[in-house]
Every structure is written in C-alpha cells, then in structure tokens.
Amino acid sequence: xxxxxxxxxxVAQAAQDLGTDGMSGGAVEVELKGWVHRIRDMGGVVFIVLxxxxxxxxxxxxxxxDLTLESVISVKGTPALNGKAPGGAEIRVxxxxxxxxxxxxxxxxxxxxxxxxxxxAILDNRGLSLRNPKxxxxxxxxxxxIEAFSAYLRSQDFTEIKTSKLVGNSTEGGSELxxxxxxxxxxxxxxxPQFYKETMVASGMERVFEAAPAYRAxxxxxxxxxxxxxxxxxxxxxxxxxxxxxxxxKGLLTYIxxxxxxxxxxxxxxxxxxxxxxxxxxxxxxxxxxxxxxxAGAESAKTGGGRIFxxxxxxxxxxxxxxxxxxxxxxxxxxxxxxxxxxxYTYPLDASRTMSFDALFRGLEITTGGKRxxxxxxxxxxxxxxxxxAENFTNYLTLLKYGCPPHGGFxxxxxxxxxxxxxxxxxxxxxxxxxxxxxxxx
Amino acid sequence: xxxxxxxxxxVAQAAQDLGTDGMSGGAVEVELKGWVHRIRDMGGVVFIVLxxxxxxxxxxxxxxxDLTLESVISVKGTPALNGKAPGGAEIRVxxxxxxxxxxxxxxxxxxxxxxxxxxxAILDNRGLSLRNPKxxxxxxxxxxxIEAFSAYLRSQDFTEIKTSKLVGNSTEGGSELxxxxxxxxxxxxxxxPQFYKETMVASGMERVFEAAPAYRAxxxxxxxxxxxxxxxxxxxxxxxxxxxxxxxxKGLLTYIxxxxxxxxxxxxxxxxxxxxxxxxxxxxxxxxxxxxxxxAGAESAKTGGGRIFxxxxxxxxxxxxxxxxxxxxxxxxxxxxxxxxxxxYTYPLDASRTMSFDALFRGLEITTGGKRxxxxxxxxxxxxxxxxxAENFTNYLTLLKYGCPPHGGFxxxxxxxxxxxxxxxxxxxxxxxxxxxxxxxx
Numbered sequence: 001x002x003x004x005x006x007x008x009x010x011v012a013q014a015a016q017d018l019g020t021d022g023m024s025g026g027a028v029e030v031e032l033k034g035w036v037h038r039i040r041d042m043g044g045v046v047f048i049v050l051x052x053x054x055x056x057x058x059x060x061x062x063x064x065x066d067l068t069l070e071s072v073i074s075v076k077g078t079p080a081l082n083g084k085a086p087g088g089a090e091i092r093v094x095x096x097x098x099x100x101x102x103x104x105x106x107x108x109x110x111x112x113x114x115x116x117x118x119x120x121a122i123l124d125n126r127g128l129s130l131r132n133p134k135x136x137x138x139x140x141x142x143x144x145x146i147e148a149f150s151a152y153l154r155s156q157d158f159t160e161i162k163t164s165k166l167v168g169n170s171t172e173g174g175s176e177l178x179x180x181x182x183x184x185x186x187x188x189x190x191x192x193p194q195f196y197k198e199t200m201v202a203s204g205m206e207r208v209f210e211a212a213p214a215y216r217a218x219x220x221x222x223x224x225x226x227x228x229x230x231x232x233x234x235x236x237x238x239x240x241x242x243x244x245x246x247x248x249x250k251g252l253l254t255y256i257x258x259x260x261x262x263x264x265x266x267x268x269x270x271x272x273x274x275x276x277x278x279x280x281x282x283x284x285x286x287x288x289x290x291x292x293x294x295x296a297g298a299e300s301a302k303t304g305g306g307r308i309f310x311x312x313x314x315x316x317x318x319x320x321x322x323x324x325x326x327x328x329x330x331x332x333x334x335x336x337x338x339x340x341x342x343x344x345y346t347y348p349l350d351a352s353r354t355m356s357f358d359a360l361f362r363g364l365e366i367t368t369g370g371k372r373x374x375x376x377x378x379x380x381x382x383x384x385x386x387x388x389x390a391e392n393f394t395n396y397l398t399l400l401k402y403g404c405p406p407h408g409g410f411x412x413x414x415x416x417x418x419x420x421x422x423x424x425x426x427x428x429x430x431x432x433x434x435x436x437x438x439x440x441x442x
Numbered sequence: 443x444x445x446x447x448x449x450x451x452x453v454a455q456a457a458q459d460l461g462t463d464g465m466s467g468g469a470v471e472v473e474l475k476g477w478v479h480r481i482r483d484m485g486g487v488v489f490i491v492l493x494x495x496x497x498x499x500x501x502x503x504x505x506x507x508d509l510t511l512e513s514v515i516s517v518k519g520t521p522a523l524n525g526k527a528p529g530g531a532e533i534r535v536x537x538x539x540x541x542x543x544x545x546x547x548x549x550x551x552x553x554x555x556x557x558x559x560x561x562x563a564i565l566d567n568r569g570l571s572l573r574n575p576k577x578x579x580x581x582x583x584x585x586x587x588i589e590a591f592s593a594y595l596r597s598q599d600f601t602e603i604k605t606s607k608l609v610g611n612s613t614e615g616g617s618e619l620x621x622x623x624x625x626x627x628x629x630x631x632x633x634x635p636q637f638y639k640e641t642m643v644a645s646g647m648e649r650v651f652e653a654a655p656a657y658r659a660x661x662x663x664x665x666x667x668x669x670x671x672x673x674x675x676x677x678x679x680x681x682x683x684x685x686x687x688x689x690x691x692k693g694l695l696t697y698i699x700x701x702x703x704x705x706x707x708x709x710x711x712x713x714x715x716x717x718x719x720x721x722x723x724x725x726x727x728x729x730x731x732x733x734x735x736x737x738a739g740a741e742s743a744k745t746g747g748g749r750i751f752x753x754x755x756x757x758x759x760x761x762x763x764x765x766x767x768x769x770x771x772x773x774x775x776x777x778x779x780x781x782x783x784x785x786x787y788t789y790p791l792d793a794s795r796t797m798s799f800d801a802l803f804r805g806l807e808i809t810t811g812g813k814r815x816x817x818x819x820x821x822x823x824x825x826x827x828x829x830x831x832a833e834n835f836t837n838y839l840t841l842l843k844y845g846c847p848p849h850g851g852f853x854x855x856x857x858x859x860x861x862x863x864x865x866x867x868x869x870x871x872x873x874x875x876x877x878x879x880x881x882x883x884x
Binding site (some may be wrong): 130151159187199435 | 818879
C-alpha cells in the first residue's frame with residue numbers, strides 16, 4: 001500500500017476509530033515500504049520522514065533505528081492523526097526492517113531544496129536527484145502530458161504509430177543529422193517522423209500520432225535545445241489549411257492542461273505552477289508572421305529594447321506578454337510564415353507565404369506545424385527552387401504519385417511543454433536523461 | 443464523417459426513412475472522402491468501392507467518372523440498403539470530386555490478396571501495401587496492443603517514462619551495438635532501457651513502463667528478428683521473485699487480449715485470428731527451465747524429432763503445443779533459467795539458477811524478464827565471475843549503493859506479440875518500416 005492511500009483511507013479510518021487526538025491502540029495496522037527521506041532524533045523519540053512513489057509520511061519510533069538517509073525500509077505501524085506532521089498524520093512504528101542500506105557518502109542531498117543545486121550537479125547525479133520530490137514531479141507531470149496527448153487524439157479517431165528512427169538518406173538537412181554505422185553502410189538518426197507520418201496519412205490511416213525520440217545534431221547549447229528530445233507528433237488528412245491544425249492543437253492543449261490540473265495538483269503546487277484553463281486557451285489569438293513581427297517590435301520599443309526583424313527567442317517572449325495582456329492568454333499562434341523559413345514541402349499560401357504556424361507558450365515556441373504539399377506536380381516543381389533534386393526524393397514522390405489527400409500536422413516538443421507548464425528555466429531539466437554536446441551519461 | 447459511422451448511423455436512418463429496399467429520396471445526404479479501392483463498370487451503372495480509415499463502402503454512379511484506382515475522391519450522396527453490397531448498404535452518388543488523381547502505373551495491387559504478395563514486394567512498396575485493409579489491420583491491432591499495455595500498467599500505478607536511446611558506453615554486449623557518431627565521440631544505440639528503468643524504480647517511481655525503440659546489431663536474418671524493434675518495457679520495485687512478474691504479465695496480457703477482441707473484431711476477422719480469453723491466460727502454466735527442456739524433448743520424441751538440449755525455437759513450438767494440449771493455453775512461462783543464459787545482473791535463485799523467465803506464446807518467445815540484483819556487494823562480487831570490471835559499471839554501482847529496493851521487470855517484443863496475435867509468419871510484417879541488415883528504406 002502506498003503512503004497516499006494510507007493517508008486517504010487508513011488515517012481517516014484511524015481517526016474514526018481513535019478520535020482526532022487518539023494514539024493508536026492497534027485497531028488499524030499498515031505496512032509501508034520506501035526510502036528514508038529525513039531523520040530527526042529528538043532523544044527518546046525519533047522521527048523519520050518516509051518517501052514512496054506517492055508521497056511523504058512521518059514515522060514515529062521510540063528508539064534510534066540506526067539508519068542512513070536514502071536507505072530502503074519496510075515498516076509496520078498504526079496511523080494516528082497529528083496536525084503538526086506533514087499531511088496531518090503519522091505512523092507509530094512497531095516493526096522496522098532495513099531492506100537496502102544506503103552508503104553514508106550520499107553525493108547529492110535528496111531532501112534539500114533543488115532550486116539551490118546547480119543544473120550540472122542535478123544531471124550528474126540523476127539517479128539521486130530524481131528522488132527529490134520536486135524534481136520527480138517534473139516527470140509525473142510529463143507522464144500526464146504524454147498520456148493526455150495520446151488519449152485526446154484517440155478520442156478524435158487518431159491511431160498511434162511507431163516509426164523507424166533510422167533513415168537511409170540525409171537529403172533533408174544533412175548537417176544536423178547524427179550518423180549511425182549500420183552494418184556496412186551509414187544511416188542517420190531521424191530528425192522527425194515527418195515522411196513516415198505523412199506516409200501513414202496517405203496509407204489510409206488518415207489521422208496518426210507518435211510520441212517518440214527525435215534527434216538534432218545541433219552544436220549550440222542553449223536552455224531551449226536538446227540533441228535528443230521527445231517529439232509529440234500529429235498528422236491528419238483532409239484539412240483545408242493550417243487553421244484546422246491550430247484548432248486541433250487548441251483542443252489538445254486544453255485537454256492536456258485539464259488532465260494535468262486534475263491529476264497533478266500536488267506536483268503543480270511544488271513548482272508554484274498553474275495551467276491555463278479552457279477559457280484562456282480558447283481566447284488564444286492567431287496572428288500572421290508579419291503582424292507578429294510588428295507586435296514584437298512595438299513591445300520591444302515600449303521597454304526600450306532594440307528593433308525586431310524576426311521571431312527570435314526575445315520576440316517570442318514579447319509576443320506572449322502581449323497576448324497575455326491583450327487576450328488573457330500567454331498561448332498564441334503565429335501563422336503564414338514566409339517561404340524562406342519553412343521546409344520545401346510546406347504548402348504555399350501565396351508566392352511568399354506558407355500555410356504554416358508556430359505555437360508560442362509562456363515565452364517559448366512549443367510547436368511547429370503546417371499543411372504539406374500533397375500534389376505530385378507541385379512538389380516536383382518546387383524542388384529546384386530549393387536547390388534540391390528529384391532523384392533524392394523518390395520515397396516522397398511515390399507517396400504523392402498514387403493518391404495523397406491534402407494533409408498537415410505538427411509536433412509539440414514534450415520537454416518544452418513540460419518546462420513551460422512548470423516554469424522550468426532549462427529544458428534539460430525536463431528530460432530524464434538529457435543528451436547535449438557534452439553529456440551522454442548517465 | 444467516416445464510412446463506418448455512415449454505415450452505423452445514416453444507413454439505419456435511411457432504412458427507417460425509406461424502407462428496407464428504399465432508394466434514396468434525398469431525405470439523408472452524406473459526404474465521404476477516401477480512396478478508390480475498386481471500380482466495376484457495368485455499363486449504364488458504375489460501382490466504386492470507396493475506402494477510408496474506417497472501412498469500405500460501395501458507391502453507385504450512373505456514369506463513368508473516369509477515375510484511376512487509389513485516387514482520392516470526395517463524394518456526396520444518399521445511403522440506401524442493399525443486401526448484395528459489402529456492409530449491406532451503398533451510397534448513391536450525385537456529386538463526385540477528384541481530390542488527388544493517382545497515376546495509372548500503380549506498382550502494388552492494393553485491392554489484391556496480400557497473402558499472394560511476397561514479403562519483399564510488400565516492404566518495398568510500404569506506402570502502398572499499407573493501404574491494403576488486411577495489412578493495415580496489423581497496425582490497428584498493434585496500436586491497441588500499445589494502448590492496452592499502457593492503460594493496464596497505469597491502472598496498476600505505473601508511470602510512463604521516456605529514456606535516452608543514446609548510451610555512452612558499450613560494456614554490456616558491445617558486439618551487438620550500433621555505433622553513433624556523436625559530435626567528437628562515439629556513443630551507441632540502446633539495446634534496451636534496462637539501466638534506465640532500474641534507475642527510475644530506485645529513484646522512487648517504483649513502477650515504470652516505456653514503449654520505445656530498441657536496437658540490436660545482430661547480423662542474422664530470421665522471421666523472428668528485427669534490428670530495430672518496439673520494446674514494451676516494465677520494471678517494478680518491491681517484488682519477491684520473478685513469480686510476481688509472471689502474475690503481472692498474465693494480468694497485462696489478459697487486458698491486451700480483451701481490448702484487442704473488443705476493439706478489433708473486424709481486424710481479427712481479416713486474419714481469421716482470435717485472442718485467448720482470460721480463462722485460458724489464467725490456466726497458462728509456469729515450468730522451470732529444466733522441466734521445459736524435458737517436456738520439449740518428450741514432445742520431439744513423439745513426433746520422431748531429434749533430442750532437445752535447450753529452449754531452441756523448435757523447443758518453443760513444442761512447449762506451446764504441449765501447453766495447449768495439457769492446459770488449454772498456448773501461452774506458458776519458463777522460469778529458473780540457468781545462470782549461463784542470463785545477464786550478470788540477474789538475481790540468483792541458487793548457485794546455478796536465476797530468478798528469471800521467458801513467456802512463450804503460440805510457438806514464439808515474446809518476453810524475457812527477471813528479478814535483478816539490487817544488493818551493492820552482491821553485484822560487485824558477481825562482476826569478476828562474468829569477466830567484467832567494476833570500473834565499467836560505475837553508473838550501476840551508484841544506482842545500487844544508495845538504497846535500491848528489490849526489483850525486476852520484463853520486456854515484451856511488440857512486433858512479436860502482434861504477429862502471434864494475428865498468426866503472421868514473419869515479424870517484419872508487424873513493423874511499419876522494418877529495419878534489417880539490408881533494408882533501411884523506405
């Protein structure tokens with residue numbers, strides 16, 4: 001039984017049996033297993049805070065059990081109400097077994113304030129830092145994000161797919177690909193499931209999603225980038241424009257936020273975080289790229305900042321503050337991106353603009369998406385304009401040649417969304433085992 | 443609206459409105475979008491079978507629309523009952539638009555019998571072969587397997603994790619690892635999330651699962667192997683022995699089978715397949731490795747086969763037939779594997795045997811699992827017996843040094859389970875974009 005079930009059920013039972021200040025009389029006995037989070041020896045009485053997957057509870061012992069912090073123990077005892085204990089209750093222990101004694105030279109202070117630990121120490125000691133309740137909360141929330149992402153899309157008739165992460169050619173953006181020695185040839189780690197999710201739409205599944213790793217061999221080290229990240233990918237057929245995708249993403253984010261609020265209130269509280277409600281999401285504006293640059297420029301001018309020519313990270317922050325002030329939502333969508341900023345397969349709006357969009361949330365781009373070119377001849381025609389050769393796109397051309405519906409999709413960066421929900425400064429903190437230019441351990 | 447919703451709702455409505463043999467009078471109009479699956483020109487009347495993500499429906503036109511197979515069309519029409527049409531209904535079309543015309547040189551016959559197409563043709567033309575309803579059904583079932591796997595484990599308080607697929611060292615089984623050029627160093631594609639899922643158990647999540655790619659650089663090309671596969675991984679803390687894991691897997695498989703039967707009756711029918719019911723799963727026996735070798739040997743002798751010394755693929759088939767005959771279940775568990783067949787971190791039962799198991803289903807091993815060594819000193823002691831050096835296991839040693847509970851887990855090969863559910867001979871057919879020694883396209 002977990003701590004939270006004990007607190008929810010057996011303590012209530014104990015309170016009924018014993019009265020609100022009642023000491024245990026043996027009426028209820030519980031067994032708990034977990035980690036020694038804190039030890040306080042008051043002389044005569046010893047308090048231990050026990051931690052399991054569900055939370056923390058105070059144990060009361062009448063003699064020193066000679067334990068080290070982080071040891072794994074099993075205890076039997078009777079619950080009792082105690083307004084001064086965390087959670088309002090404690091367990092009076094009459095039986096304790098040490099299952100796995102932790103060495104005394106703990107290299108990371110699990111029960112400390114994680115905000116006071118540097119990022120490198122947190123990541124170097126990942127197995128231990130993840131035991132800190134506030135750090136663990138990041139990944140409880142992330143699991144909810146992934147679960148809600150999947151559940152919402154299934155409710156909209158989307159099918160989950162699992163596509164290969166090894167691709168045979170490097171025609172698109174070769175410089176940002178990691179090379180894999182694959183028997184007697186070279187292949188590459190997929191930057192995104194783009195071609196595969198489009199293939200699945202055209203194969204007749206029409207609506208597909210995938211939550212899987214994606215790889216970018218980018219050399220820069222910023223609080224926004226990971227070389228391996230979880231891409232929450234969506235693709236659907238029979239859309240008219242990117243506006244259909246923006247509507248889908250609004251519904252999807254609303255559900256993700258609602259589920260996070262419903263399931264992870266304790267985790268949000270640890271980060272002093274709150275998610276936008278459905279109302280706020282529905283108010284989120286969509287502005288064109290051109291408008292967005294103007295808005296960001298005006299915001300920058302107000303604060304005495306420099307001119308804005310592009311949707312830079314700084315502009316993303318300005319746009320979110322503007323949206324929050326004007327619409328009560330720090331989520332917004334920027335569409336109609338110029339041709340030059342989008343991949344060749346992006347569907348044109350006109351000669352210079354595309355049917356594509358970004359989603360910005362709390363100052364950070366969390367999504368890129370758009371309608372794709374589905375017409376065989378138009379695709380062939382656009383390749384030379386990007387300096388590309390048809391012979392390197394035979395898979396794409398086969399996809400489009402035999403009946404491909406209008407379609408489009410988007411990808412949400414899972415670590416970025418998680419970090420924005422909780423207010424985490426560096427996206428690496430929202431990756432269990434982050435990979436950057438220097439880090440491949442643990 | 444999808445075909446199946448039309449058939450379920452509007453046709454019933456049409457039947458009410460129009461009588462069972464009623465021709466449409468315009469009372470109900472539907473719009474459908476999909477692919478031209480089949481065309482039959484009867485002179486005067488043209489029948490088209492339209493395919494969308496949900497199924498097939500017959501369209502009736504009074505003139506030849508000049509379409510090619512696999513073109514994407516949009517139609518408006520009125521549904522009517524017709525006992526001779528597939529699904530018992532048809533759509534009398536009064537408006538048809540061709541959205542994306544397919545070229546006439548279709549290299550794969552989508553509406554043919556997929557059983558008559560060779561595996562290479564199916565995989566070379568993956569984008570087209572996936573349009574075949576029977577082939578598509580494989581991945582509808584696979585999506586259910588993954589969904590049910592996740593849902594069941596969440597119901598048992600497991601948390602979904604996403605771990606890195608890039609590992610910095612090759613200490614465990616280096617010869618079967620794919621090497622990745624990672625900036626100025628070499629890293630490897632993870633063979634399994636073994637270390638990471640153990641880390642997450644010890645980090646206090648206690649119960650975790652992951653559905654993600656895993657990589658084996660094995661050179662052999664068999665109907666049982668993929669170089670990239672989807673590993674359905676489970677790990678849990680506070681177990682006594684591998685028997686706890688076998689019980690968990692029985693519950694998990696029962697739920698996966700129930701959900702497949704409930705959601706994918708049409709897909710199972712296309713493959714003439716059925717899943718075991720809860721009763722059959724509960725009857726599945728667990729036999730020790732030693733017993734299993736004897737049983738397989740006796741079965742082999744009965745059929746005039748050779749002697750059996752080991753759980754070979756042939757022995758797996760014998761064991762499943764035996765289990766089906768004796769227990770009415772072609773699922774069984776083999777536990778107590780000898781030390782020499784298991785990784786060094788497997789928990790010992792005694793000097794020669796381990797607390798580990800395989801699950802065999804319909805003649806194929808679908809799972810390997812076991813309890814892991816959680817004791818720091820015992821782990822240190824076992825390394826030299828396997829010719830391994832402690833200095834190469836610093837991450838593992840840190841994991842065990844600071845309070846690691848008894849734990850264990852298992853992994854189900856997703857493509858293997860899918861193929862056994864449907865009776866697919868080669869596991870490559872149960873991978874959307876399979877990778878083998880020669881294939882990295884499409």
